[in-house]
Amino acid sequence: MSGVTLGIDPGEFVLLLGPSGSGKSTLARCFTGLVPHSVPGELKGTIKVCGRDVTETSQTELATRVGLVFQDPSLQFVTSTVATEIAFGLENLRVQPAEISERIATALDDVGLSGFETRQIDTLSGGEKQRLAVACQLAMEPDILVVDEPTANLDPQGTEAVYGLLRELARDESRTTVLIEHECESLLDAVDRTVVLDRDGRLLVEGTPQTVFAEHPEQLRREGVWIPAVTRLALKLRASGDWPDATTLPVTVNQTVDAVSDLLTEQPSERTRFDSRPAGAAEPDPSGGSTTSPALDIRGLDARYGPDEASDPVLKDVDLAVPEGSFLALVGPNGAGKSTLAKHCVGVCSPPPETVFVGGHDLTALPSREISRYVGYVFQNPEDQFLTDTVRDELAYGLRQLDFGAGEIERRVDRTLERFDLTEYADRNPFTLSHGEKRRLSVATMLVVGQDVLVVDEPTYGQDRANTDALMRTLSELHESGRTVVVLTHDMRIVAEHADTVAVLVDGEIQFHGTPADLFDDRETLSAAALSRPPLAELADHLPVFSGPATPKRCYKYCTGGRMDPISRDQNATAPDSGEERPDQAKRYPDQERRRPDYGEER
Structure with a gap:
């Protein structure tokens, strides 16, 4: 200090x-x-x-x-x-x-x-x-x-x-x-x-909270400090001229409901229906409508710790198919078995034969070193997966185990260091990095190989808003490039804004598998799984004829009578919530194009 x-x-x-x-x-x-x-x-x-x-x-x-x-x-x-x-x-x-x-x-x-x-x-x-x-x-x-x-x-x-x-x-x-x-x-x-x-x-x-968040958004954003979701929505509306009060901004859902209600009263005719789907269209299919083999397929998986058959099972007859190219959020209360399920999916724990399939391959039929060609796993605690004395060697470790050539290893490592803003730390010991840097390195070590499936356990654990947003941008890019991403999380904002499907695990059993919007409407499952709805979902309950996922862009579009969020038109435009250019923090990972990231030659 x-x-x-x-x-x-x-x-x-x-x-x-x-x-x-x-x-x-x-x-x-x-x-x-x-x-x-x-x-x-x-x-x-x-x-x-x-x-x-x-x-x-x-x-x-x-x-x-x-x-x-x-x-x-x-x-x-x-x-x-x-x-x-x-x-x-x-x-x-x-x-x-x-x-x-x-x-x-x-x-x-x-x-x-x-x-x-x-x-x-x-x-x-x-x-x-x-x-x-x-x-x-x-x-x-x-x-x-x-x-x-x-x-x-x-x-x-x-x-x-x-x-x-x-x-x-x-x-x-x-x-x-x-x-x-x-x-x-x-x-x-x-x-x-x-x-x-x-x-x-x-x-x-x-x-006061209202003074800090409503009057100093530019300073907070530059420092990567969290701003309430409803305040960020109001800032966008104010920048586009749609917020009813030029000075007062909300920090709670109730404050937002009061202000937005006045806004909707002024422009009621433009909102006869608000839904991202055409009227009469079918509900989205949580399987993604894919007819190909799932990227990750779990069939009747049981698991318990210890050899005693009388011990309580941690996982009970779990069936879960994750389509290729999907972004699945796996959620549930503490102790539900989420990490245990993830470890069985990546071979850290050995599943019974013919219960876990990755890329169509029975996991138990693959040699341990071959599993890492198909699926990567990022631990909740980054230090649990570090094996070497430098950041560069940490990135190279998996490639060496898979017999990549020296030239290819060097090329992939250099590109990954640059992509994850770790070049200046290449010769540092991984254990001396900050928590955010350790998390970036833990993700980078999995992506350098180029697996088609990535499983990430609690990516936001111990992260500030800037590091969380940077990491989620990277995971979203991977998803948009065609990879399959599975995230274990307690953060309902991630579920609402990034996942296309969500599975709920309670007491070792899958209780729900569907879209985030359907989950947030299922209060019984939310209660059983110790989950809560994100603030924008609570706000959407008070918006007439609002349906579908309550994401920031959709809430903005609703409140402006269906107009496009200015951020979505031009990612390089100035941010409407501050009037200033986006901070360098928002450009931490420079490759923002919607394509498969090039980590090296195709396998």
Whole structure:
């Protein structure tokens, strides 16, 4: 961080945003005294918490003032049961046993975990673990609660549960709450102030959510900071002269509904029907209408961990055909079996014979090294797939295993380094890259071979908006060039804006396979799968005669009486939401033509 001057008032609920590496977590550690007491480095200026200078205050005393909840709650658990975990911090503060029992009961009630006292922590869901981590801090009765990306590992309903808890805590005006997130659309109406750091760790903007997002879109876009979907829609409408209020822009769905309702009242005659399909046309076929063999075909797949036949199956008679050239989103709650299914599809886990077919080949009949010719797999954690000491060698590794010639390897590696903006890091150790750079490298290592099927596990995990958008542009280009893309995700925006089909996995079984629009209309399946609808889908419910997928372009077209989104007419035109040219970040991957990317000679 550099030159940050910031004051937070008692009882405020502050949202801290910024791109990856901007210093958000470092700032959180400054609040708790981890910086400078435990984390080495140079500290200039002053940090005061509740009037106390953190450099002159012990961490023990600061622990009674500030509670910090980490992104991964498992990193801060030190005992085995819920009650003993909450008691641990209190015992270190020398709280009397009788009072400890009272505080445990109160904290669990505050987070909705009453009755969980004797539960083993390793049996809790991801959302329950996050709530327990919050309870551990609340029990110590801090004046300030700092929560660092609490929803990064959660499914949509787990996310909403944590946000609901934070909303309730925010009503207690005696406690200050600081939430660090990459985005949190559904919680903005509870936030008092939004603070944004830039890439260099400087304070970019601060103010109410409406002030920050509606008045500073250009600065946020340049830094790759998330802007709410409804605000981005309103910015486009304002740029084209279709927004009813030149100054006020929405940050929530309800605010947008009120404004758009006025807009539609002014121009009702142009919207007798809004649908991307002609009237009477058939619903889209989730199979893509393809008569060729599926790129990925799963037939009656069962899977369990361990040799014991009595153990519970992780996958149960899974049937799923993924057409060639499709973009499939595989979604479902935490623990549904998504990653297990993906690992069976790429040979990381061995499926039974004649249950998984790639490009028409039974996966079990292919030698391990040959599987990688047909399908690539990008792990959720990029570090899990790194095998060498440099970025260049990492890209070359798979090609060498497949006996490509030295000249061809060099050509493919150089082109891939350039395509993924990794040339300057060619000689760096992959483990020293930033998280966004590691994710780009993990995708690049799979694409350099040129497989026809790519399976990507949680591509947006731990990514800021800029890195997410850049990666999704790359995956969309691959899809448009004819490759088959399968993405495992909790991000419903990806499902709505990129996928042409979606499969829902619940308790190891396929519960739904169809279009994103049909899924968002199926509230029973959404509830069973712990999924939530994206904001634009919620907005579309309030738009008369709107049907089909609620994507940004279609919502814009609807609100302008069917006119074309100016961005779609000319990708090189200025962006209508800012009036400025698109930032360099939007051009991270320069090859934007709709063709099959050339990673080398055809196999």
